[in-house]
Amino acid sequence: MKIIVPMAGIGSRLRPHTLTTPKPLTVIAGKPIVQRLVEDITSVVNQPIDEIAFIIGPTTKGFPENTKEELLKIADALNAKGSVYVQEEALGTAHAIYCAKDSLSGPCVVAFADTLFKADFTLDANADGAIWVKQVEDPSAFGVVKLKDGVISDFVEKPKDFVSDLAIIGIYYFKDGDKVREEIKYLLDNNLKENGEYQLTNVLESLKQQGAQFIPGKVDAWMDCGKKDPTVDTNKQVLGFEHASGNNLVSADVVLQNSEIIQPCFVGKNVVLKNTKIGPFVSIGENSVVENSTITNSLIQTNVVISNANLDNAMIGNHAKYNGKYTSVSIGDYTELI
Missing domain, CATH: 3.90.550.10 (Spore Coat Polysaccharide Biosynthesis Protein SpsA; Chain A)
Incomplete structure (x- = not known):
């Protein structure tokens, strides 16, 4: 085959x-x-x-x-x-x-x-x-x-x-x-x-x-x-399938400082969460830092810095920086909103 x-x-x-x-x-x-x-x-x-x-x-x-x-x-x-x-x-x-x-x-x-x-x-x-x-x-x-x-x-x-x-x-x-x-x-x-x-x-x-x-x-x-909204929804469905199958998608080296992860979520390697709640249905790529934020139902790629955010139905690209009040955002690679 x-x-x-x-x-x-x-x-x-x-x-x-x-x-x-x-x-x-x-x-x-x-x-x-x-x-x-x-x-x-x-x-x-x-x-x-x-x-x-x-x-x-x-x-x-x-x-x-x-x-x-x-x-x-x-x-x-x-x-x-x-x-x-x-x-x-x-x-x-x-x-x-x-x-x-x-x-x-x-x-x-x-x-x-x-x-x-x-x-x-x-x-x-x-x-x-x-x-x-x-x-x-x-x-x-x-x-x-x-x-x-x-x-x-x-x-x-x-x-x-x-x-x-x-x-x-x-x-x-x-x-x-x-x-x-x-x-x-x-x-x-x-x-x-x-x-x-x-x-x-x-x-x-x-x-x-x-x-x-x-x-x-x-x-x-x-x-x-x-498009952005269906892609975020696909991330949600895949996380649900993975969680139902018993797969743990949270890296063992994630740093939690006064933070909480509500499953199902994917969290990549070398991610730092400070004063933050993520989940359910959130993917965060490796080498990212999230501070003072609440994130649900969102797809976030690698090397991202997020602070002071309240995100839902968001999609954020690689190497982006976001500091703001908007919830449903779509930010491409290397974009900075700070």
């Missing part, structure tokens, strides 16, 4: 946090989104993972020079071969996957690093593939599927008129990755675009017309990291 992870998008809707850190590398409860994604998939597919292939953007689009090295470490920690490809230009979901064509073969899971999830990954050996879907209120912003007798009968990309409210969440299983690769190549060779891009839904529709049967996958939780 292989895992293909397209993650070339920088996440413009999450700015200012993605001005210096691409969205898939944004840290949630102590781990980058993409690391949590592949760890979750590896833990539920019940098959050995041979290779994890990541498709990133170029350094000119904000991807740090060490991105490849960090991703290879993630794959190695999961005992899988790591491969990293670069999508130089954003030309659609199918094009992104095709950038990893040398790894796209055999049974594989394709997972876009835009969201985190909790899902049933029981794979039907009789199906050609599975597409995980979630019922949504506004399907016009998504690719959607229609069902007939438990099998996917149609794929529609961002429908203007209502056809279905079952949105594709960006996680797929293909029994035969070679067929997917060949079908994407056909799209590219014949310049078959939709809305100016090469869409994976067109590939799926073509495979279906050739006789492939795809079934829907069940999603228990779909956690969005597209």
Whole structure:
């Protein structure tokens, strides 16, 4: 089994946090989104993972020079071969996957690093593939599927008129990755675009017309990291899952001076809390100092200095400094409000 992870998008809707850190590398409860994604998939597919292939953007689009090295470490920690490809230009979901064509073969899971999830990954050996879907209120912003007798009968990309409210969440299983690769190549060779891009839904529709049967996958939780508020909420949900599993995410060397941590929380290494109450649902990255503050339901990255704050539903980037009275703030890396 292989895992293909397209993650070339920088996440413009999450700015200012993605001005210096691409969205898939944004840290949630102590781990980058993409690391949590592949760890979750590896833990539920019940098959050995041979290779994890990541498709990133170029350094000119904000991807740090060490991105490849960090991703290879993630794959190695999961005992899988790591491969990293670069999508130089954003030309659609199918094009992104095709950038990893040398790894796209055999049974594989394709997972876009835009969201985190909790899902049933029981794979039907009789199906050609599975597409995980979630019922949504506004399907016009998504690719959607229609069902007939438990099998996917149609794929529609961002429908203007209502056809279905079952949105594709960006996680797929293909029994035969070679067929997917060949079908994407056909799209590219014949310049078959939709809305100016090469869409994976067109590939799926073509495979279906050739006789492939795809079934829907069940999603228990779909956690969005597209904007600030949903990302803070995703941090909350992940902390809740970790706490329910009995995992302690508070570093042993945290310094508590007249302070309190209300679980669930993530607190990284070398964090100092003075006259402060944090939690529930707070993540604070390593080497941070928080003084005279109360913080709930917030996502705070590394090397941050916070004082005299009363924060709720806040997101604060790396190396930021904050001293103030506002509660629901969104502060990017290296920003100072003092």
